[in-house]
Amino acid sequence: MKTGCIDMHCDTLMKAYFDHHDDLYERPGQIDFKRMSEAGAMAQFFAIYMPTKEFIGQMGLSGDFEDDEYIARCSEIFETSIKAHPDVAAKACTARDIRANFSKGLVSGVLAMEDGRAVGGKFDNIKAYYDLGVRALSLTWNFENCFGFPNSDDLVDMMKGLKPFGKEAIQYMQELGMLVDVSHLSDGGFYDVASICTKPFVATHSNARSLSPHRRNLKDDQLRLLAKAGGVTGLNVCPAFLNADIKDKNSRISEMAKHVRYIADLAGTDTIAMGSDFDGTTGIFEMEDCTQLYKLADALKKQGFTEAELDKFFSGNVLRVMDEAVK
Numbered sequence: 131m132k133t134g135c136i137d138m139h140c141d142t143l144m145k146a147y148f149d150h151h152d153d154l155y156e157r158p159g160q161i162d163f164k165r166m167s168e169a170g171a172m173a174q175f176f177a178i179y180m181p182t183k184e185f186i187g188q189m190g191l192s193g194d195f196e197d198d199e200y201i202a203r204c205s206e207i208f209e210t211s212i213k214a215h216p217d218v219a220a221k222a223c224t225a226r227d228i229r230a231n232f233s234k235g236l237v238s239g240v241l242a243m244e245d246g247r248a249v250g251g252k253f254d255n256i257k258a259y260y261d262l263g264v265r266a267l268s269l270t271w272n273f274e275n276c277f278g279f280p281n282s283d284d285l286v287d288m289m290k291g292l293k294p295f296g297k298e299a300i301q302y303m304q305e306l307g308m309l310v311d312v313s314h315l316s317d318g319g320f321y322d323v324a325s326i327c328t329k330p331f332v333a334t335h336s337n338a339r340s341l342s343p344h345r346r347n348l349k350d351d352q353l354r355l356l357a358k359a360g361g362v363t364g365l366n367v368c369p370a371f372l373n374a375d376i377k378d379k380n381s382r383i384s385e386m387a388k389h390v391r392y393i394a395d396l397a398g399t400d401t402i403a404m405g406s407d408f409d410g411t412t413g414i415f416e417m418e419d420c421t422q423l424y425k426l427a428d429a430l431k432k433q434g435f436t437e438a439e440l441d442k443f444f445s446g447n448v449l450r451v452m453d454e455a456v457k
């Protein structure tokens with residue numbers, strides 16, 4: 131079964147940069163254009179994840195690692211892979227691009243960025259990333275930056291809001307037509323985004339905190355605010371964000387289906403989409419890669435989701451949000 135899926139988050143580009151398997155058409159790991167095409171996928175958001183100093187050290191790279199060079203190289207990997215396989219993949223910035231590519235039998239790649247640290251407090255940098263094709267920006271990863279503060283187990287830190295630059299920057303991003311992504315952000319930052327944004331915003335890869343108590347997941351009131359804004363959250367298949375016991379290493383389809391059901395019941399079927407986090411997490415995966423989304427589709431069907439609801443979950447909701455908030 132082909133799901134026509136739009137997946138809002140993966141770390142495949144970061145993997146491709148570090149493991150030098152830098153043709154996104156065919157590479158190890160959980161996502162490549164070849165398998166996306168075989169699975170009938172519609173689009174994949176490829177995040178330029180900004181690696182931490184520790185991670186860079188583990189990769190044996192020196193301390194003079196430059197963010198700008200890294201971003202340029204990730205963008206080059208993305209562009210080169212697409213140009214080399216024009217019969218399979220195409221770049222997309224908007225929902226219209228994704229629909230046009232899909233109608234020609236092409237899978238779409240959409241550039242995104244995870245961690246706004248490279249923005250460095252400059253609007254010009256946001257514009258430069260927009261010009262590169264970046265259409266979704268996770269304001270933070272797990273560290274403070276010019277936008278604000280990350281999710282935290284410390285309740286005081288968790289309630290820290292956006293910085294003055296962050297508050298202005300998200301308005302600028304929405305003017306430009308770039309999605310504001312709250313995955314990884316502090317709860318205080320989330321509430322600021324919800325009160326400031328005038329267009330739908332997204333959590334590209336976060337689940338329900340009521341089912342899995344990880345601080346990266348969204349609370350019930352946050353899911354309702356997301357729904358009110360017309361936004362979506364992308365279902366993350368990482369075990370720590372799925373299971374009631376966050377130490378359980380199994381990524382089970384049944385748990386994924388529970389989160390989809392819970393979010394749909396609480397915030398509506400318009401509020402849930404896919405945000406796998408493939409190539410960015412570890413665990414024992416029942417859904418092993420991008421060819422196996424049909425397993426989740428089957429489980430959701432058994433749970434009583436209609437074909438129309440499945441279409442919204444796998445692609446329609448993201449297309450709607452992009453129609454409203456991406457240019």
Ligand SMILES: [Zn+2]
Nearest residue numbers: 244313314335
């Ligand atoms: Zn992430």
